[in-house]
Amino acid sequence: MFRETAINDIQRDKALDDSCAGFVMDEETFRAFYERTARGLWAYLARLTGDRQLAEDLLQETFYRFLRAAATYDNETHRRNSLYRIATNLARDVRRRSLARAASDPVGDDIERVPSGQDAAATERMTDFTRAMARLKPRERAMLWLAYAEGASHREIADVLGLRPTSLKPMLFRARRKLAELLGRAPHGGKP
Amino acid sequence: MKPIDCEMEPDILAAVLQGRWPERVDASLRDHVAACAICGDVAAIAGAIDDAREEMRGHAVVPDSGRVWWLAQMRARREAAQAAGRPITAVQAIACACAMSLLGACFGATSAWFQSALHRTAASLASIKLQALLPFAAAFVSEHAAPLLAMAAMLLVVPAAVYLTMLRE
Numbered sequence: 379m380f381r382e383t384a385i386n387d388i389q390r391d392k393a394l395d396d397s398c399a400g401f402v403m404d405e406e407t408f409r410a411f412y413e414r415t416a417r418g419l420w421a422y423l424a425r426l427t428g429d430r431q432l433a434e435d436l437l438q439e440t441f442y443r444f445l446r447a448a449a450t451y452d453n454e455t456h457r458r459n460s461l462y463r464i465a466t467n468l469a470r471d472v473r474r475r476s477l478a479r480a481a482s483d484p485v486g487d488d489i490e491r492v493p494s495g496q497d498a499a500a501t502e503r504m505t506d507f508t509r510a511m512a513r514l515k516p517r518e519r520a521m522l523w524l525a526y527a528e529g530a531s532h533r534e535i536a537d538v539l540g541l542r543p544t545s546l547k548p549m550l551f552r553a554r555r556k557l558a559e560l561l562g563r564a565p566h567g568g569k570p
Numbered sequence: 571m572k573p574i575d576c577e578m579e580p581d582i583l584a585a586v587l588q589g590r591w592p593e594r595v596d597a598s599l600r601d602h603v604a605a606c607a608i609c610g611d612v613a614a615i616a617g618a619i620d621d622a623r624e625e626m627r628g629h630a631v632v633p634d635s636g637r638v639w640w641l642a643q644m645r646a647r648r649e650a651a652q653a654a655g656r657p658i659t660a661v662q663a664i665a666c667a668c669a670m671s672l673l674g675a676c677f678g679a680t681s682a683w684f685q686s687a688l689h690r691t692a693a694s695l696a697s698i699k700l701q702a703l704l705p706f707a708a709a710f711v712s713e714h715a716a717p718l719l720a721m722a723a724m725l726l727v728v729p730a731a732v733y734l735t736m737l738r739e
Binding site: 418424425434527547548554555563 | 587635639
């Protein structure tokens with residue numbers, strides 16, 4: 379009986395050690411990476427989900443899954459893309475679940491609350507922008523945010539969203555045009 | 571075919587993201603944006619998104635990195651302990667079933683009352699004529715075919731569903 383208990387303990391300890399070893403990143407590296415990426419990732423998640431609290435929850439889940447992935451990365455960009463890919467998939471899962479619960483749940487209710495301290499024009503501009511973004515498809519929101527807020531290249535965006543790089547350019551063009559129209563920019567007759 | 575990109579796009583984007591647009595750029599770039607549909611959209615969209623990004627990053631309330639690390643460690647440990655405990659639980663269940671069977675066998679082999687009851691049951695079963703039961707069974711099956719089929723299906727589906735659920739978990 380004691381032997382069995384001891385074997386159980388040994389197995390449990392081994393599993394615990396394995397789990398700790400599963401975090402390829404050490405604490406110091408993780409914390410530095412977190413400081414560099416957390417705010418940007420939170421903004422991305424908040425924009426995708428339209429919910430600040432949900433964005434915080436997803437942020438923690440994203441970093442946990444990132445740590446558990448135990449993958450090795452070639453460089454900072456590769457690591458960052460992986461993080462955003464996890465976040466995108468989590469946000470997509472949440473959206474699917476919420477769609478199953480309630481089909482008409484408007485995105486952007488929570489995020490429309492612009493914090494006080496801004497002038498009226500800025501607040502109105504931000505509200506218009508939020509409403510326009512909320513009317514885009516989630517994938518369009520994600521690709522525009524990655525392109526113009528995060529400055530990601532087409533290849534990086536395709537990698538994060540699981541798209542073919544060749545098909546990204548026309549999709550990005552359409553999403554940009556759609557947002558421009560929603561923001562009140564009339565179609566332009568000029569040529570590039 | 572309608573163009574979907576412009577070679578000046580990166581310059582416009584860089585100017586917007588660096589805060590140089592529109593005042594601190596060449597007049598030629600401004601003229602181009604005024605004439606180019608694509609760059610016009612890029613300037614408008616990138617400016618709006620950059621403003622939103624700044625606003626959101628400024629008000630972002632993210633948990634402390636140390637707390638996130640600590641919670642991740644705790645969760646990993648808890649999940650590892652659960653994973654390690656799962657096979658032990660299965661082994662314990664099998665061991666318990668074996669012990670019960672052994673106990674039952676010992677009781678059966680040593681109990682006179684159990685032996686006599688066993689002999690009585692065997693004798694009564696032998697006296698039953700299966701031929702006589704067949705018409706009754708056939709009538710029962712034909713009368714209650716649907717519920718019987720449903721029960722049979724349940725017997726097959728439920729264990730499979732339980733197995734698949736446990737496999738997923």
